[in-house]
Amino acid sequence: MKIAAKASELKRSGHGDKGRVKKGPLPDLAVDLGFLKLRNPVLAASGTFGYGLEFKPFVDLDKLGGIIVKGLYFNPRPGNPPPRLTESPSGLINSIGLQGIGVRAFCEKVLPKLQGLQTPVIVNVCGETDEEYAAVIDFLNKDRRIAGFELNISCPNVKKEGRCPALSPEHTFSLVKLAKQSSRLPLIVKLSPNVTDIVSVARAAEEAGADAISLINTLLAMAVDIETRRPRLANTFGGLSGPAVKPIALRMVYQVASRVRIPVIGMGGIMTGRDALEFLIVGAKAVEVGTANFVDPGASVRIVKEIQDYCRDKNISRVEDIIGTLRIDGT
Amino acid sequence: MLRDSSALITRKKAWDGCVLLELRSPRIARRAKPGQFLMVRVSSQPYPLLRRPLSIHARDEDSIEIFFARAGLGTAILAEKKPRDELDILGPLGKGFVLPRVPKGKAFCLVGGGRGIAPLYFLARELRAKGGLPRVFYGGKTEADLPLLQKFAAQKMEVFVSTDDGSAGFPGLVTAMLEKELARSAPPALIFACGPDQMMKRAAEIAAERQIPAQLSLESIMGCGIGACWGCVRKVRRGGGAEWAKICEDGPVFASSEVVWDEENTPSPSSPPTRGGEDVESAQ
Numbered sequence: 001m002k003i004a005a006k007a008s009e010l011k012r013s014g015h016g017d018k019g020r021v022k023k024g025p026l027p028d029l030a031v032d033l034g035f036l037k038l039r040n041p042v043l044a045a046s047g048t049f050g051y052g053l054e055f056k057p058f059v060d061l062d063k064l065g066g067i068i069v070k071g072l073y074f075n076p077r078p079g080n081p082p083p084r085l086t087e088s089p090s091g092l093i094n095s096i097g098l099q100g101i102g103v104r105a106f107c108e109k110v111l112p113k114l115q116g117l118q119t120p121v122i123v124n125v126c127g128e129t130d131e132e133y134a135a136v137i138d139f140l141n142k143d144r145r146i147a148g149f150e151l152n153i154s155c156p157n158v159k160k161e162g163r164c165p166a167l168s169p170e171h172t173f174s175l176v177k178l179a180k181q182s183s184r185l186p187l188i189v190k191l192s193p194n195v196t197d198i199v200s201v202a203r204a205a206e207e208a209g210a211d212a213i214s215l216i217n218t219l220l221a222m223a224v225d226i227e228t229r230r231p232r233l234a235n236t237f238g239g240l241s242g243p244a245v246k247p248i249a250l251r252m253v254y255q256v257a258s259r260v261r262i263p264v265i266g267m268g269g270i271m272t273g274r275d276a277l278e279f280l281i282v283g284a285k286a287v288e289v290g291t292a293n294f295v296d297p298g299a300s301v302r303i304v305k306e307i308q309d310y311c312r313d314k315n316i317s318r319v320e321d322i323i324g325t326l327r328i329d330g331t
Numbered sequence: 332m333l334r335d336s337s338a339l340i341t342r343k344k345a346w347d348g349c350v351l352l353e354l355r356s357p358r359i360a361r362r363a364k365p366g367q368f369l370m371v372r373v374s375s376q377p378y379p380l381l382r383r384p385l386s387i388h389a390r391d392e393d394s395i396e397i398f399f400a401r402a403g404l405g406t407a408i409l410a411e412k413k414p415r416d417e418l419d420i421l422g423p424l425g426k427g428f429v430l431p432r433v434p435k436g437k438a439f440c441l442v443g444g445g446r447g448i449a450p451l452y453f454l455a456r457e458l459r460a461k462g463g464l465p466r467v468f469y470g471g472k473t474e475a476d477l478p479l480l481q482k483f484a485a486q487k488m489e490v491f492v493s494t495d496d497g498s499a500g501f502p503g504l505v506t507a508m509l510e511k512e513l514a515r516s517a518p519p520a521l522i523f524a525c526g527p528d529q530m531m532k533r534a535a536e537i538a539a540e541r542q543i544p545a546q547l548s549l550e551s552i553m554g555c556g557i558g559a560c561w562g563c564v565r566k567v568r569r570g571g572g573a574e575w576a577k578i579c580e581d582g583p584v585f586a587s588s589e590v591v592w593d594e595e596n597t598p599s600p601s602s603p604p605t606r607g608g609e610d611v612e613s614a615q
Contacts, residue, residue, distance in 0.1 A: 050559035057332050058421075058557075070561075079575055085552050085562035090377040092554065099561045099575060243377040271377065294555040295372065295380060297334065297421065 027311035028318045029304065031065070031286050033263045035186035035211045036120060036147060038065035038286060041319060042276065042304045045267050045290035046071055046124035046150060046190075047096070048241075049300075051110045052117075058297035062118045063304060065286060069110070071124040071152045074135050076102040080157060086223045086232040091244035092291050093221045095157045095235035098126055103139045111145045120147030122188065126155065130165075130175050137182040148185045151176065151210075154192035154217035156239045162220040166192035169204035176208035188265065191215040193245075193252055202256040202264075213256060214265035214288060216249045242291040243269045250278055257283025257324065271299065273306020280307075283324040332424055332557065333358050337417040341394060346478040349400050349446065350410045352418075357393040359422045365454035366427030366548055366584045369397065370556035372419040373408045383409065384553045384579070386450035386525075387423060395422075398449040398479065424556050425583050428454055428523055428546055435462030437520040440513075442468040442534050444505055444526025448479055450548055451525055455488055466491065466519070468512070470505025470530070474498040506533040518543050524587075535587035545587035551578045566591040 029040035043066035049055060052067045061067065079099025086093050101109070106123075114121055123146050127133030133151065140146055153175055156162035165171040176189055189205040191198065193216035202213050218239025223232040231237075249268020257264040266284030270276050271292045279287045292299035311319055335356045342353035359369070370382040383405045389396040401410050412418065428450075431437065439458055441451040448469055455465040470493040471477045477499065483490045492500030493508040501508040505526070513519075518541060524534040525548035538545035554560030558580030567576040567589040576582065 048560065050557075054555075054557050054559040058334055079561060079564070081566075082564050082575070083552065084564065085554050085560070087379060087381055087552075090380060092380055094554070094560070094562060096561045099564070242380050291380070294560055295382065296419075297555070297557065 024312045024315045025317070027308060027316055028320075029308060029311075031320055031323070033186075033212055033285055036066075038120070039118075040065040040304050041280065041284075041286040041307070042300055043068055043122070043265065043286060043288045044293060044300050045288035046152065047098075048290040048293045051106070051114075052121065053110065053113055055293070055297055059301045063301045064119045065304070066120045066122055066147070067114075067117075068122045068124050068150050068288065069106075070100055071098045071126040071155065072100055072103055072106055072136060073098065073126045073128065074103055074132050074139065076100065076105065081234040083232060083234055084238075086238070088221070088223060088240065089244065091221075091240050091242040092294070093223055093233065093238040093240050094218070095233045095238035097157045097235065098155055100126075103136055107140070107143060111143065115145060121145060122148045122150050124150045124152045124190070125179070126152045126158075128158075130178055133175060133179055134182040137179055141182070141184045146185060148188060148211075149179070149183060150188040150190050150214060151179050152190050152217075154190050156192065156194060156218055156220045156237065157235060162194055162237055162239075164192055166190075166201060166217070167195055169200045172201050173204040173208045176205050176210050180209040186211040188212040188214050190217055191256075192217050193248060193268075194220045198252045199255055199259045202260050206260045206262050210262060212263040212265060212285075213260060214267065215256060216245070216252055216268045219245055219248065241269065243271055245269045246275060246278075250282060253279055253284050254282035254326070270303065271295070273303050273310060276303050276307055277310055277322065280319070280322045281324075281326050283326070285323055332421060333362070334419070334421050335359055336419045338420045340412055340414050340416045340418060343412070343414055345410070347475055349398065349478050351388070351396060351398045352409075352412065353394050353396045354418060354420065355394050356420065356422075359420065360390045360393055360395045363387050363390045363395055363423040363453075364427040365430075365457045366450055366546075367423035367425050368450075368556070368583060369395070369420045369422035370424060370553070371397070371409065373405045379405045379408070381405075381552075381554060382421070382556060384424075384550075384556055386548070386583075387453055388449045389453050389456070398446070398452075400446040402446075421556060425579055426581070428548070428584050430458065430461070430463075431520060434458055434520075436464070438464045438466060438517065440466050440468060440509060440519045440522045442470075442505055442509055442522060442524040442526070442530070444470045444530040445472070445476060447524075447526030447530070447548070449525070451523065452479065452482065454523060455483070456486065459486075459488075463520075465489070466512075468493070468505050468509050470494070470508070470526070472496065504530070504533070506530055506537060509534065510537055513537065513541060520544075521546065522587075524548070531587075531590075532592050535590065535592070538587055546584050547587050547590060548584045549578050549582050549590070553579050555579070566593065
C-alpha cells in the first residue's frame, strides 16, 4: 500500500516528506492503558473490521494499535434479515444483528490466520444472557493469541427497541462483575450512547472492576421510505454511526473521561487524524476507527500517520502528552 | 482485490438515465472476471458516505468499464464525472460467474433486465472468446431503456430484445421472451441472469422447470464490499439449511438453486420494479 510504504520510508530517513515544511523528530506514538501497551492509539473497531483478515489486502495490520474483532457469541448467530443497511446524511444505519461464526470457529479458523501478528487482538464479547457472556470469556480465556476482551453490552440490534445491558447502571454493574470474575484477561466495557446519564453507567462499570471503558456504540435510529411507507431496515431500528455521530460521541467521551479513573477509549465517526486528536484531547487514551474502514479500507493506518504528522508539526514528542489537555477558559 | 485510488476516467458516454465510464486501471483490469464488481468512492465528502458497488461491464488489458443508472445521490454524482477525473476504486471484488470448463460449441442464455445488462456484456465476450455461443436476452421498459443494444450489435452478438410497452422487439417481459425462445430451440448449457429480483426469480423458475442450471447475479446496498460489515446478505441454501450469505463475498453470483425466494427477500409489490431507491444503488 502506498500509505504504508511512505510511513516506513519516513521512519528510515527520519525526516519529513519532500516539499513539506520541515518537521520535528518522529514522535513516540505509544500509549499505555495500564493493562496493555499499544504501539499507537488507533484500534480497529469491532463490527467494522471483520475478523481482521478482510483488511489484509489493504493495510499492514502490524501498523495498528490494536484490532477488535467482530462480536462473538458462543454459538454461530444468524443475524437479522435484510435490508440491514441504509445511508443517512454523513451516516450509516445498520442492523446486522451480530451475525457471526461463534467462538469455536473463531479459534479454529480465524486465530491461526492472525498468528504472527504483532498487533494485539481483542475479542468483542456478546451474550444473549449474562451467562453466555461468561461462557464466551471462559472459552477464550486461556488462548494466548488474545490480548483482551471488549464486553459488548451495548449493541442496539439484538433485542427489541435497542434494549441492552448498558442502558442500566445496575445491569452494567452486575454483568461487568460477572465477566470480571470469569476473565483472566483485561476487560474493556463498551457503552451505549442511548442513555440520559452516561457517567452513571460508566461509573457502574468502573466500580464493577472494568479495566477500561470504550464508547460510543451506535445511536438507536431509523429511516423511512416515503414511497412504500415502510422502514428502510427490516428490523425497523438500527444503529447510526459515521461522521454524523462524532459530536455526540466526543461530548460523551469527554464527560466520562473527566469522571472515571480507568482509561477511556473513544470512538464515533472518526474519519481522520484530526477527528482522532479531538478524542485524545478530551481525554481518550486511545481511539477506535469504525465506519471509516468501510469507506476507506486504509483509514486506520492513514489515521495513525495523520496523528504522527500532527505531533511532528507541533513538536510534540509523545502522543500521550496530548491526552486530556482540553483547555477550558475559567477553569 | 486491490485498491486503485487514482483510476483515470478515459471515456464517458451518457444516455438519458444511464452512463458508461471507462477507467484506466491496469492492475484491476488484468485480474477482473465476468460477474465481479468494484466499490467506487463517488465523493471525498462525508455525504454520500459509502462507496457504490458497480459491476464490471467490460475490460481490456488496461481498462475497465462501468455502466450504471442514475438511481440515487451516489450515482448522480458519479454521472457528473468527466474524462481525466480520477476515481478511488476497490476491485475486482466478489466471485464472478462460473463458466463451464469447456464452453466451446455450447449455447448460453444471458438474461438482463434494465441496468442488469451491465455485467452480461463482459460475460458474453468472455464466453465467445472461449468458443461458446452466447445468446443475449435484453429487456427494458421502453426502447430508450436499451442503450447498450448498439454495443452488442457492434460485436455481432445474437441479441433478443423485449420491452414492457412493446416499443421495440418482443412486447412483454424479458423472461416471457426467454420462455418463448427456449420452447423452439435446443436447451442452452446454462442460463445467466442479472436484473430486478422479480425477473431473476422468474428466470430461476424457468431454468428449474427445464432442468437447466442457472446463475444469478444478485444486488444489495453494501457497506464495505469486502466481507467485513455483513450488511449485504441474502438467504441461500447451505448444507440442508438456509443462512444469510454475504452478496459481496460469497456472491454476487449464486447458483439459482441456492437462492431462497421468500417474503423477506423479495421487494414489496408497492416498490418500483427497478428498485432505484435513493439509497439502493447496487452491483448492477
